[in-house]
Amino acid sequence: MTDLRAISEHLINGQMEEVARLTKEAVDDGIDAGDILNKALISGMDEVGRRFKNNEFYVPEVLIAARAMKAGMAVLEPVLAKTGVEPRGRVVLGTANGDLHDIGKNLVGVMLKGAGFEIIDLGADVPAEKFVETAREKGAGVIGISALLTTTMIGMKQTIEMLQRDGMRDGVRVIVGGAPVTQQYADEIGADGYAPDSASAVDLVKKLLSLN
């Protein structure tokens, strides 16, 4: 029987082929897909997040682990789709209007995905209307906006104002982040939360959706 801890270990070490092979082996052994997701892949990614937060891991290690996670997910996703394991919540993610920086946003997406959330990634340079429209269409509980330029942070405020205008503010939590963004700015514009890094973004979304 495949050892789920071995999958986690390989994921933490970024060994993509091993993660894919062992995930397939676990599926073939008849291990529950939800258990493989939670006890092997997500728990491995949680550890990556913990190490990243404590400066034991840096961006390259996180990206390599994320690639390994994706390899495992590629094996598991068709099985999960059949067994109907529900995602923990749906998050619309993007970089603010006029801003092309997407590396930090992608990391946030990977970590959230690793924690079991469904991510609707709108990419970079996303207008406020697009965030609001997509959250409405997809019934997302959270909008996450990244900005790396001081000049594009305003897109966060515009999105919140648009949610208010459209009567959607109570149903959608807005989180913000990116190098120039601060807790103070998040408070000023009425965001529901600010996260300084991708691991904290996962904790924040869990907290806002009362999943802790």
Ligand code: B1M
């Ligand atoms: Co640009 N750039 N850049 N750049 N760039 C910065 C941001 C800058 C600080 C460099 C500098 O001058 N020192 C500066 C901004 C100054 C400012 O406004 N304060 C700058 C500038 C000026 C520009 C241009 C205007 C340059 C020019 O053309 N004259 C131009 C703008 C283009 C545009 O967006 N319209 C530009 C272009 C680019 C590249 C395209 C070349 C490239 C981006 C490539 C890409 O993303 N695909 C680029 C890069 C790489 C950088 C730096 C060097 C690195 C950014 C990065 O990826 N960091 C950056 C300098 C720097 O930050 N040291 C710089 C790594 C990443 C993992 O960190 O994005 O902070 P970060 O994400 C972290 C956290 O912030 C947090 O979690 C992540 C992981 O821990 N986080 C969130 C991020 N989003 C979050 C969302 C959340 C929660 C947490 O919730 C939703």
